[in-house]
Amino acid sequence: MTELVIQNLYKRYGEVEVLKDINLTVKTGEFTVFVGPSGCGKSTLLRMICGLDEVSSGEIAIDGELMNAVPPSKRGIAMVFQSYALYPHMSVAQNMGYALRLAGESKELIAERVTRASEILKIDDYLDRKPRQLSGGQRQRVAIGRAIVREPKIFLFDEPLSNLDAALRVDMRMEFARLKDRLGTTMIYVTHDQVEAMTLADKIVVMRDGRIEQVGSPLDLYHHPENRFVAGFIGSPKMNFLPVTGGDGARLRLPGGSVAAPRIGKPFEIGVRPEHMEITDGAENTLTGNVLTSEHLGSDTFAYVQIEGVERPAMVRLDGERQITHGEDVSIGFADSAVHYFGSDGLTISQAQVPAAA
Amino acid sequence: MPTDLSQAADARTFRPSPHAKRGGLRAGQGRFGVMLLLPALIAFSLIVLSPFVQALGLSLYKYTISTPEPIFVGLANFKKLLADPTVRGSFVTTAVYVFFTTFFSITLGLAWAIILNEPFKGRNALRGISLLPWIMPATVSAFIFGWIFNSRYGVLNAVAMEFGFIEHPQAWLSTTSGAMTAIVMVKVWLSIPLFMSFFLAGLASMDREQIEAARVDGAGNYNVLKDHILPHLRPVILVVVVLGMIGNLQQFDSIYALTGGGPVRATSVLSVEVYRRAFEQWDIGMAATIGVLWVATILPPAYFYLRQLMKGAE
Ligand SMILES: Nc1ncnc2c1ncn2[C@@H]1O[C@H](COP(=O)(O)OP(=O)(O)O)[C@@H](O)[C@H]1O
Ligand SMILES: [Mg+2]
Numbered sequence: 001m002t003e004l005v006i007q008n009l010y011k012r013y014g015e016v017e018v019l020k021d022i023n024l025t026v027k028t029g030e031f032t033v034f035v036g037p038s039g040c041g042k043s044t045l046l047r048m049i050c051g052l053d054e055v056s057s058g059e060i061a062i063d064g065e066l067m068n069a070v071p072p073s074k075r076g077i078a079m080v081f082q083s084y085a086l087y088p089h090m091s092v093a094q095n096m097g098y099a100l101r102l103a104g105e106s107k108e109l110i111a112e113r114v115t116r117a118s119e120i121l122k123i124d125d126y127l128d129r130k131p132r133q134l135s136g137g138q139r140q141r142v143a144i145g146r147a148i149v150r151e152p153k154i155f156l157f158d159e160p161l162s163n164l165d166a167a168l169r170v171d172m173r174m175e176f177a178r179l180k181d182r183l184g185t186t187m188i189y190v191t192h193d194q195v196e197a198m199t200l201a202d203k204i205v206v207m208r209d210g211r212i213e214q215v216g217s218p219l220d221l222y223h224h225p226e227n228r229f230v231a232g233f234i235g236s237p238k239m240n241f242l243p244v245t246g247g248d249g250a251r252l253r254l255p256g257g258s259v260a261a262p263r264i265g266k267p268f269e270i271g272v273r274p275e276h277m278e279i280t281d282g283a284e285n286t287l288t289g290n291v292l293t294s295e296h297l298g299s300d301t302f303a304y305v306q307i308e309g310v311e312r313p314a315m316v317r318l319d320g321e322r323q324i325t326h327g328e329d330v331s332i333g334f335a336d337s338a339v340h341y342f343g344s345d346g347l348t349i350s351q352a353q354v355p356a357a358a
Numbered sequence: 359m360p361t362d363l364s365q366a367a368d369a370r371t372f373r374p375s376p377h378a379k380r381g382g383l384r385a386g387q388g389r390f391g392v393m394l395l396l397p398a399l400i401a402f403s404l405i406v407l408s409p410f411v412q413a414l415g416l417s418l419y420k421y422t423i424s425t426p427e428p429i430f431v432g433l434a435n436f437k438k439l440l441a442d443p444t445v446r447g448s449f450v451t452t453a454v455y456v457f458f459t460t461f462f463s464i465t466l467g468l469a470w471a472i473i474l475n476e477p478f479k480g481r482n483a484l485r486g487i488s489l490l491p492w493i494m495p496a497t498v499s500a501f502i503f504g505w506i507f508n509s510r511y512g513v514l515n516a517v518a519m520e521f522g523f524i525e526h527p528q529a530w531l532s533t534t535s536g537a538m539t540a541i542v543m544v545k546v547w548l549s550i551p552l553f554m555s556f557f558l559a560g561l562a563s564m565d566r567e568q569i570e571a572a573r574v575d576g577a578g579n580y581n582v583l584k585d586h587i588l589p590h591l592r593p594v595i596l597v598v599v600v601l602g603m604i605g606n607l608q609q610f611d612s613i614y615a616l617t618g619g620g621p622v623r624a625t626s627v628l629s630v631e632v633y634r635r636a637f638e639q640w641d642i643g644m645a646a647t648i649g650v651l652w653v654a655t656i657l658p659p660a661y662f663y664l665r666q667l668m669k670g671a672e
Contacts (some may be wrong), residue, residue, distance in 0.1 A: 004652035052570050073576035089589035102544035150575075186606075 003027055004049065004154060004186065009058030011044055011210075012350045020210045022058070026188060027205070028156075029151050031180050034190045035197040036207035036233070042190040043082075046156050047206070049188065050079045062153065073099075079156040080225040082138045082163070086131040086146075086262040092118075117148040120182070121175075137168045148183070155187040161196065176200055184194035194234055198222070206230050222330035228346040230270050237302065239271040239340070240314040242287075255309030257287035260336045267341040274317040276338035279303065279324075283333025289314065305332055396590065416646035423640040435618045435647040442471070444623060445631065445648065452607065452627040452655075459545040459609070460602040464595070466546060467553030472552065475561045486559075492551035496544075503544045507531050507616075517624070534624040537617045541625050549605070553598050561587070562596040592615035593666070600663035607656050628652040 005051035011019035019041050026032045034042045047053045047061060051072035059159040060067045067075055078099075087095050094101075094118060094285045097110040116122035118124040121141040131139055140160060145153055160176075161169045177200060180187060191197055197204050198218045205227075206221065214226045218234075231239050237291070246253040252270070253259045259270055280286075293300050301322045304313040316332055341349040371611065379385050410474050417435055419428035420466060457667040474485050491499060506513045509529035518524045564587065572586055588595075611628035613619070619626035619634060636645035 050574060052573070072570075074575040077573070078575070079574050081567045083565065083567050087568060087572070087586065090585075098572070102576040102581060146571075146575075154617055162656075252396060291636035 003063060003162055004188075005059075005061045006049070007059040007061075009045075009048065009060065010056045011041075011048060011053070011128075012056045015098055018210050019048070023213060024205060024212065024215065025082075026186060029184050031187045031189065031200060031202045032205060033197040033201035033203070034188065034205045035194055036192065036213075038192050040119075040207045042192070042207055042212040043158055044188050046079070046188065048157050050077055050156055051075050052079075058217060073102075076153040077156055078150045079149050080143045080160050082159045084143040084163075086129075086139060086142055088102075088131055089230035090121065090135070091128050091130060092142050092145075092358070095131065095142055095147045096326070098146070099150045102343050105131055113149045113151075114145075117145045120148065121145050131146065136164055136174065140172060143182070143302070144179070152184065155185055157187065157191055159192070160193070161193075173199060175282075185322065195236055196299075198234070202232075206233060208233075219252055223270045224348075224350075225340065226348050228342045228348075231340055231348070235273055237274050237315050237317070240277070240312075241269055241271045242310055242314070243269055245309070254287060255271075256289050256307040257285065259339055260287045262341045262349055264290070265341060265343060267349055268344035269342045271340040271342065272334050274302065274315040274336050277316040277317060277334045279305075279322075279330050279333050280333040281315060281331045284336045285339070287332045289328060289332060291324055291326050291328050295327060296320070303330075305330060368527075382669045386540060412648050413646040416643055419643045421641075421643040422606075428643065429641075435643055436651075437616065439644065439647055441649070444626075447623060448628055448631045449624055449655075451538075451614040451623070451625065454605040455542065455545075455609070455625075455627050456603055457631075458538075458542045458598060462542065462546045462551050463549035463602055463606075464598055467550045468557050468591070468595075471554045471557035471561060472507075472583075475558060488554060489551045491547050496548060496611040497615045499548055500544055500612040503532075503540060504546075504616055507536075507540050524641065526562075531617055532621050534621065537621060537625045541613045544616060545606060545609055546617060548612065553602065556594055556598050557591060558658055560591045564590050567644065597666050600659045600666065603659045606657055607652070607659075641652075 004024075006022050006024040009019060009022040010017065034045060038043055041314060044053070047337050048055050051067065051070060055068060062077075063074060087098065096114045100110045100113065114127070115124065116126060121140060121144060123141045123145060126138060126142075128133060129311075131142065132162055134142065137319075144160070145220060157176075161172050164172060173196060176189070179199070189196075189200060192319065201218055203215065204218055204221055205215050213321045214221060214230045216224070221230060223286055228241070232241070241304060242254045244254060246257065247261060248278040250261055251258045254270065287307055289305040291305045292299075292313050294304065294306040297320070297322050299320050301318040301320055301324065303316045303324050304315060306313045314332060342350050416428070418430060418432060420431045420435070421428040429672055463517055471489065474481060474488065505511075507530040509515070509532070511528070512527070513587055514530060515524070515527040519527070528536075531540055571583055572582055577585065608629060609627070610633065614625060614630055614633065617625045619630040627650070632645045632648050632652065635641045635648060
């Protein structure tokens, strides 16, 4: 039973407010990912949870106990740093056993746990090496091993994959998923990469400028973003946004076409994901534009369509075999259900809970 | 493999580029290096090497105020010296002095560096002030300490009497241990800035996340120091120990200014002994002999220091 609760948390460095009114609950065994652009305060929040820095105000509690003044080593957490922060003068085995040694555990217990963790992570062949004799991926494993050995209640990971090359990153991402199933421990994982967040998380916490924008499951965020920022941040390739230029009761006028008006609200902007668009005439909504260029990835074809009056060309995801002629005028079609509506305040105009009071 | 062979048969020849350097890419760099070194080599020969060779020569002669011309005596000076209890005493005094100065300079320099490495208000100002002993001439420092230890109006006497540790003013510098303590203190005070700077530079390259990771692992201040800071500073400590030993073996001005080697011979380290023999007793041959032995004691630490430097340069 390891529940982490954060209440009304603020962090200021002098005049600068880095975290603003953070409220969050992480349940036992949950894999929670903090995601957001660089500098939005993810690491700072993780450091508060870890206890490396003091909070300016607010509460952090683990299992109902207030943690604000508890030192990191007494919080039952383990942290994997972005730089790995391995101890360069110690061997891999000493690195992994260090916390247990400090806690005064017996040599046998340390050896046993180090062996077990190194087997899980497939680093048992390197136990006598120094960190500098290891590759980036191996160092990463040692850093994770050092955390596992302590058998913490909560794991904290700060951008653990950002120092690895692309291929290794995909492999390690899979390992994280495996580790999560195997250990079943509560994990908090920080990344700026929304793909990592989508693939690993039970629960995603989207952050921007020191605030939490939305909390939810990956599909929740994908289908029901609460605001324009989350809609644009989650999903790859990014959602296409189009300004609303006018309209009557039933239809909204857009550059290059129109779209069904929502049942309530006054939309300022609409969004449609590339994968929900087609190049076709026969759809509920159509927009006309001119094909600027296309990308053939084999599995997919991405067409960039310039719509008059919109700065960014709209991206449409098509079948991998589809051939597109550049410079051709085309119609982009999409269903009513694919449309996200946003008000002038950037908030989603939700169609799920239509007028009870109105 | 056949494909490889056919490729080899196809190998083309290229014409040389008109921009190619005749002796290869690095041609001329060696000569340039020697040219850069030349002024230093000339200065070294004139100022260091030639007096040393002269001293080496003089150590084989009897050359005192009563001998108008130096008389060649072979190794007689060395024989006489090794049998001379005052010279052996000088070696012991030097060893005591070098040990305590090096030990305290390093521990206090390290402690001060660790304090000044923590972020706090006014840190930079304090760092600046800490360099003061380094900038001041050693004789001025000795003068200040002379005033502190003075038997009549000294600061130490005033403070100690104020707190009731002593009843009457003490002549600190006139006891063997008091004089030694004083010259060690001066040298430690003089050395701290340099050693602190070495350690601060070493601490600056320390990975902050490593220490944070150790804290999460449960390390307190003691373990952070022992398991992380000291291992990280190991190469620096090695260099500083050797550098400190060399500097302390050579120390002269602050000792001579404070105690003149006294009381009697209590603080007569080798440098002072050489000075006394040469310029008080005018026994140049003996002074040179002591000098040669003295250099011989400096050579091993100097060798280690240079080796460490070379290792760093690789
Ligand atoms: N010690 C500090 N002093 C002042 N500002 C800081 C400090 N640490 C972080 N910040 C600021 O807080 C913001 C959030 O930083 P961080 O949590 O590292 O972002 P992220 O991990 O999301 O990229 C940044 O704008 C950064 O400049
Ligand atoms: Mg960060």
